[in-house]
Structures are given as structure tokens and as C-alpha cells.
Amino acid sequence: xxxxxxxxxxxxxxxxxxxxxxxxxxxxxxxxxxxxxxxxxxxxxxxxxxxxxxxxxxxxxxxxxxxxxxxxxxxxxxxxxxxxxxxxxxxxxxxxxxxxxxxxxxxxxxxxxxxxxxxxxxxxxxxxxxxxxxxxxxxxxxxxxxxxxxxxxxxxxxxxxxxxxxxxxxxxxxxxxxxxxx
Amino acid sequence: xxxxxxxxxxxxxxxxxxxxxxxxxxxxxxxxxxxxxxxxxxxxxxxxxxxxxxxxxxxxxxxxxxxxxxxxxxxxxxxx
Numbered sequence: 661x662x663x664x665x666x667x668x669x670x671x672x673x674x675x676x677x678x679x680x681x682x683x684x685x686x687x688x689x690x691x692x693x694x695x696x697x698x699x700x701x702x703x704x705x706x707x708x709x710x711x712x713x714x715x716x717x718x719x720x721x722x723x724x725x726x727x728x729x730x731x732x733x734x735x736x737x738x739x740x741x742x743x744x745x746x747x748x749x750x751x752x753x754x755x756x757x758x759x760x761x762x763x764x765x766x767x768x769x770x771x772x773x774x775x776x777x778x779x780x781x782x783x784x785x786x787x788x789x790x791x792x793x794x795x796x797x798x799x800x801x802x803x804x805x806x807x808x809x810x811x812x813x814x815x816x817x818x819x820x821x822x823x824x825x826x827x828x829x830x831x832x833x834x835x836x837x838x839x840x841x842x
Numbered sequence: 843x844x845x846x847x848x849x850x851x852x853x854x855x856x857x858x859x860x861x862x863x864x865x866x867x868x869x870x871x872x873x874x875x876x877x878x879x880x881x882x883x884x885x886x887x888x889x890x891x892x893x894x895x896x897x898x899x900x901x902x903x904x905x906x907x908x909x910x911x912x913x914x915x916x917x918x919x920x921x922x
Contacts, residue, residue, distance in 0.1 A: 669921025677917065678908045685907045686900060695909070699917060706921055782899040786906070789899075804893075805900035810861050821861065829857045836888050 667709060667718070672702050676719055680726050686801040687730050689794050697733065701726040727806075731816050734798065738818065781839070788838035796831045799824065847871055853885045 680701060684694035704725055705712075712721050789797055795817065802813045814824055847855075852875045855868055864872065876883050909917065 670918045673909075673914050673917045673921065677914060678905050681907045681909060682905055691907065694907070695913065699920070702917065702921055782895060785895050785899050800896065801900065804896040825854060825858045825861065829854045832857070832889055832892050833853075835892055836885075 669702065669706055672705060672722070676722050677702070679719065680722060683723055683805075684726060684730060686789075686805050687794070687798040688733075689790060689792075689797065693733070697726060697729045700729055704729075730798070734795065734817065737794075784839060785835065788835050791838060792831055792834060796827050796834075799827050800831055803828070847875065849875075849879060849882050849885075852876070852879070852882050853889075856882075856886055856889065 677698065680698045681694055684697055685691065688694045688697075701722060705722055708725075712718070716724075789800065792800070799813060799817055799819075802808045802816065803810075808816075810821060810824055813819075814821055817824075819827070852872060855864060855872050856876075858864065859869075859872070876886060
């Protein structure tokens with residue numbers, strides 16, 4: 661289709677690079693790995709533009725390619741180690757960029773205070789999410805960000821429904837303790 | 843009929859109940875336990891709060907991470 665010729669590498673990087681990187685980091689704890697997978701995604705996308713059928717948005721299509729690469733990474737990683745909790749405490753919590761600038765506008769002061777408290781809580785939640793084992797973080801992201809059905813999450817992560825419930829249960833206990841500063 | 847379960851099983855059953863319908867027996871045990879156990883009751887409240895925060899937190903995830911300008915330049919070169 662003619663429209664494919666209008667899409668080039670620079671546009672993909674400019675319009676979707678940061679989004680894809682942020683998406684990858686909802687599932688991974690390793691920023692360098694995330695950058696590599698986004699790069700692979702953009703290279704794949706450029707070589708497969710002919711297969712993009714415009715039934716979905718370009719960003720959705722790119723995200724699905726990236727998601728596939730993250731799942732492939734997981735499957736490879738699963739063959740390298742068997743204990744998903746082994747890296748549990750190895751990741752330092754990292755403070756990331758601030759987005760409080762979005763707070764404010766015409767809102768009354770009381771609601772601004774509420775928004776700030778909420779913003780800080782959610783920022784804290786992201787720091788706590790970074791402390792989860794990657795597999796748990798990926799499962800949580802699949803459920804809450806992608807809103808995938810449990811069947812699909814189980815298929816992607818090659819786990820049973822019981823594993824899924826246990827991961828969500830344990831992840832919530834860890835997040836709760838982390839938010840309470842334990 | 844075993845009516846007592848440890849708190850860990852009760853809270854796990856609560857998470858499970860968000861995906862599948864528990865048996866009548868398990869629903870009764872869960873409800874009775876939570877009425878008597880303040881720690882499990884606290885977990886249920888916290889769990890619901892986490893559901894909300896996680897959904898909202900991820901919706902605000904856009905652009906939390908960025909490539910540096912030099913990395914973008916390298917990517918643009920690579921992609922031609």
C-alpha cells in the first residue's frame with residue numbers, strides 16, 4: 661500500500677520509540693535489554709511493513725511485535741534459570757522521571773492536594789514494581805496494562821492458572837510491604 | 843468439613859475469586875474468616891486499593907522512559 665512508503669525509520673523512532681521503551685519497562689527490569697528489544701522491534705517493523713494491514717493502529721502493531729520479542733526473551737530466559745525469585749532482591753529501586761507537571765490547572769486546591777498524594781503514591785508504586793522479579797512484573801503488566809485475559813497471560817508466560825493467582829497474590833504482598841516502607 | 847484455613851490460603855482464595863467462582867464452601871469459609879480476622883480483612887481492602895492504583899499507574903506509564911538524543915540518532919542511522 662502506498663502509505664507504507666510514508667513510514668520511515670526516523671518517524672518510527674521519533675513517534676513511537678519512547679512509548680515502546682516505556683512499554684517494555686513495564687515488563688522488564690533491565691533498561692539496556694529493553695532498549696535492545698525496542699531496536700529489534702523497529703528493525704523488524706521496517707522489514708515487515710508490507711504485512712501491516714492497517715486493521716490496527718501502527719503503535720498497536722509495533723507494540724504487538726515488541727510484546728512477542730519480550731515473550732521470546734522470557735522463554736529463552738526460562739531455559740537458563742529455573743528460580744524466578746532468584747533475582748528478587750537484586751534490583752535496586754530506581755527513581756524515575758517526574759510527571760507532577762501534569763497536576764494543577766483549574767482544579768480546586770483540595771483536589772490538587774489529593775492528586776499530589778496520589779501522584780506520589782503511584783510514583784512510589786512504580787519504584788516498588790521495579791523491585792519485583794521480572795516475571796512477576798511482566799504478569800502484573802499483562803493483567804493491569806494490557807488487560808489480557810488470564811488464559812492469554814498463562815499462555816504467554818507458560819504458567820498454570822494456579823501459578824497466576826499465586827504470582828498476583830505474592831506480588832501484592834510485596835508491593836504492599838514496599839509501599840508501607842517495610 | 844474443614845472450616846478453618848490459614849490466612850495465606852484465605853488471601854490467595856480472595857485473589858483466585860477474581861478469576862474464577864469459588865465453591866460455596868470456600869466462599870463461606872472466606873466470608874467467615876474475613877469477618878473474624880482483621881489482618882485478612884486489611885489484606886482485602888489493600889488488595890482492592892492496589893488493583894485501582896495498578897490500573898491507574900499503568901495508564902500513566904506513557905513516556906516514563908526515554909531514549910537520549912544520541913541514542914535516537916544512532917537508531918535513526920541504523921534504520922536508515
